[in-house]
Amino acid sequence: IQTPQVRIVEVGPRDGLQNIREKVPTQTKLELIRRLRDAGLRTIELTSVVSPRAIPQLADCREVLGHSSVKALFQPDQAGLRFPVLVPNVKGLEIAVNHGVKEVAVFISATEGFSKANINCSVEQGIARAGEVAGLARKAGVAVRGYVSCIFRDPFDGPTPEAAVLRCVTSLLAAGCYEVSLGDTLGVGSPSNVHTLIQYLTSHGVPIDKLAGHFHDTYGQAVANVWEAYTCGMRVFDSSVGGLGGCPFAPGAKGNVASEDLVYMFHNAGISTGVDLAKLVETGEWISRQLSQSNSSRAGKALSIK
Ligand code: HMG
């Protein structure tokens, strides 16, 4: 088997579902994870352990993490695969660790407005809280991934200064995150913005192999943003099957870049992802039907009509 040249972090079961109002049955979530794994995704964010008042859709995180099919993913024979769970605080970390989770993701915002709305604290407090969670996780032998939201714009505060993003990235890396995913939460950035920000971060000492891209697709720029980041040397990208995704605290933002669209783009360029595109397309069609919504993946739709 060819080693993938880019790593895709499938966030469908977490980012993809978190903003859906109608309760998605736990069985459907488990089936989604199973199908994604079967399609060759090697990193899948399984759920989040957050306040059920903040994100009612993922209030069944304990059932998901406690199910035998998910527990099996935490066994040592799954080496090389990653199944992170998003946690906002020590409480979330403890619940995750008690369920056998081997990797968590902490998240902060580069901007005050979204930080307050999303995690009810200032940027400073968010950095401190994420640092504490990361430190405890590392002590428990749990790997930690980091997210920085609102890299280009905040829904309340407007444009984000690059220095604010740099501060968050360096804090998360210093806290022990093995990589930091740059979140365009509102999906407003374009390739020129991506280029400028990556140049800024790397020229200030952030290694490109510590960065991942997390692009929402509100303005239809997400695939182009991924390609731009790739040409800047980035090799890890977050995406959601069927282009699902969004955050209740970022009103109007659309889903993540669709995993099918990314895989299609990379495979056309001869860049391996390790993903079986046909199976992924099937999964995108299946989950769209389950959620009674149209498939937001352009490649997924095109390939499923063929
Ligand atoms: P708070 O109200 O300040 O916290 O919320 P609190 O400690 O006072 O707790 C409030 C209630 O939540 C309490 O319950 C706690 O027990 C409970 P009550 O006593 O009132 O019944 N609670 C929890 N329950 C389960 N798991 C936990 C947990 N923590 C507290 N871990 C808090 C602060 C951070 C908890 C809250 O604001 C929160 O959960 N926020 C998460 C919001 C969220 O998940 N947003 C979406 C994910 S981020 C995202 O989508 C962006 C990303 O995709 C990247 C990008 O696109 O930019 C990652």
Ligand code: MG
């Ligand atoms: Mg997101």
